[in-house]
Amino acid sequence: MSAALLTVSDLEVRYAGARTPAVHGLSFELGQGGSLAIVGESGSGKSTAALALTRLLPRDARVRAGEIAFEGRDLQRLGARELRALRGRRIAMVFQDPAGSWNPTRRIGVQLRDGLRAAGLGDEARGRVLELLRRVGIQNPERRLEEYPHHLSGGMLQRIMIAGALAAGPSLLIADEPTSALDATVQAELLALLAELRAETGLALLIISHDLAVVARVAERTVVLYAGKAVEQAPTGALFSGARHPYTLGLLRSTPRRTDAPKTPLAAMRAGEVAARGCPFAPRCPLAVERCVVEEPGPRRVGASTVACHRAEEVQALAARPA
């Protein structure tokens, strides 16, 4: 196990005036060259958590953590300028909507150049960028740089974004739903590319997604968020084959499978509110008991997972039952 590149402990994000925190009690570790996914549905707080790390949230968001340590330094203690220096150079980010991330009135090359300048790279980086563009599969990179964003497809724009993000040689790439706006075939390509780049450059990856299949392709470890809380955390393979939290299991079973008999109902989760007290998932949980409503479960080790559930041991038995 390599020394941890990024250590987050007890991250809490709370918006002023909100009754409940958007994220609370989130802890995880990402090793050098490793990959971690944060998975959740809308409202789970996954994007909030990712943006909170590099202080990219709006001003009324209070971010507090026991520690947010990157390459040995606590990011919370850094001043704004130091943090800016980190962003782009050591920590790169890629976002969800390729078309929306680019200014439609300026050429790609110009915007890339500006981005690189902000990260402290001068025009000499141009050569490196062109090389990276070729590496990510863009033929004729010189021509592409002259184009406007609306001439290029989502897949190409994301590739260019990634190339730009990697130009400064960061050690961590944070990708927030990088493929959600793309077609399935393009998505597969892009994820394969990310995996290759990681292998070549030793880049660590923190990926945020709602899509379990995406996560499965790129992440060594996965954290599942529900209502701002990490309900389960495990090596990805173990998570999928042996989920220890009813929500994780529910998510997995909500996905249509090839092996399902055609036209059989999916094991959908019950709809329900997020509980303000006790376990937030209790209203929807098939295993919920008295204790779950009263006492919020803390994280503990069960099998290969760190899971926040009073009845984690019984979840696999639930998995064996038919829908």
Add this chain to the structure above:
Amino acid sequence: MSPLLELAGVDKAFHGAGDTTHACRSVDLHVGEGEVVGLVGESGSGKSTLANIALGLLEPDRGEVRFDGRPLGDWLRREPRRFRSQIQAVFQQPLLALDGRRRVGWSVAEPLRIHARGDRAERRARVAALLDRVGLDPGIADRWPRELSGGQLQRVNIARALALEPRLLVCDEPVSALDVSVQAQILNLFLDIQRDAGTALLFISHDLAVVRHLSDRLVVLYAGRVVEHGPTAAVCQRPQHPYTRALLAASLEPEAAAGAVPEVPEVPEVPEVPGAPADTARDAGPALGAEGLPSEGCRFAPRCPLAEPECRAAEPDLRSLEPGRATACRRAELLVRALG
């Protein structure tokens, strides 16, 4: 017996500033009574255009559209109300499909009002029954659309679509904007409705996993053309077009992708095609538009591991290798052989 909905040789092009987009090219499609047909296509494949044509909202440039044996033009001229009562739609954006200035109950009752079914009291009762049918509390009728969640809104849309007991539901990406867990609930609802009322579904989506789960037959669309169609299981287990195969490979399930589970026998193995380059389709640009899409020959050729010069020269027609199936690939036999 003639199919419930039939599209034959449908062409539709949109003329923008300077360029023309051929959204649909020579599309043949049919949905039988009580059948669920899944239409799969990625962005730019023309699937939404087809939905609009099937609903009579757009007129094709060429080709025919027939409902219950009669041309759409005829229906719309002579019996538009009756036509509308038999074919309904559910769209992708649950909130936008409802009039934000009207309460939920008003919107659900609208088809009943338009077609003069019953008086106000009867309509109220029917709305309550419909809301219950889709798994919502009837009290929701008094709420405003913006107060509801995505899943609830989509159920409301489905309730409205069912009000007139249509024979065919055209669903254009109905679950794409929803969370995974909500998606599962809505898919179950569709299954339910189809079973209970025998409603036919034309289910359009970019997500193969979703479509696969519901459909009796699959139709695969690429760049405005049907490239393959056939019974769902057959198409998924033994695809006969390289694009279908790429789609299948791209929609791996979590367990398989994570390598957590060894080969499950029923999961179709998609091996290397002998002599072909790497399996994945190369991204050569958007499906439609200036980049990457050739203007002649097979549109998939630039991304196809099996492509040959003759593929680029002339666009292949649909042909049948087995009864009930068809593929528009010159080299389909090669694919079939490789898959065993």
Add this chain to the structure above:
Amino acid sequence: MSATRMALAGERVRAAARDRRMLARRLWIGGTIALLLVLGAAPGLLARGDPYELHVGDRLEAPSLPHPFGTDEAGRDILDRVVYGARVSLGTAALIVGLAAAFGTAYGALSGWVGGRLDRLLMRVVDLFLAFPYLVLAMAVAASLGRGTASAVVALALVWWPSYARMVRGQVLSLKNDLHVRVARTLGASGGQTLRWHVVPHTFDQLNVRFTLDLGYAVIALTGLSFLGLGAQNPSPEWGLMIANAKSYVFTAWWYAVFPGLSILAVVLNFVAIGDELARQRR
């Protein structure tokens, strides 16, 4: 999607402070409207006498306790006349804008909905009207229909309807493509039904704003016409007319012109502010 959610969450803080300010504004608007309604419906509550009653003995008296706004050259109490004049000026203005809005909306909605050549033709007509300076049009109408409030109403309504037509047409063009409008068609609604139920109601928000603002401007236009002798005629207590009559006494009886003038100012400013507030609420 998550970015939107964050932006919305951040808004909560600012929204709390905004709510307090908004409450204050709403109270003030409510108060103003209430006052105007009283003035319009029951001027007798605020006035103390008959605005037409002549007291030639008291002519041109300065503001005093029995006559807070003074008297005019016929001895009529100016406060009374201003109060009754509100009904005339505001009422007429409301009528004008109401007519213009009703006709303009119908015209513009139809034009935008139908589209194509008819739309272009109808908009050419609108352009024609918009090209006319309002005063010229008003004078032409007065010349043909004779002077008086009625011709002023006709003239100003003719001046005003085109901008409503244009505004509503623009909205309809955009609303036509909304999903819920397309859905209405799939449900079997006819074009007319869709237009009436689903398109036009969505223009109301903007219409409200426009209407309110225009009320203020209509008062000015009306008083302007009356001042020129083309609108209300004596002895109507219309504010513009009062100012016209006060022309000769500006240096000797300052109150005669000032109070009606201030009333016009107050009313117009209020309407503009209310319209502004409505616009802000639409965000």
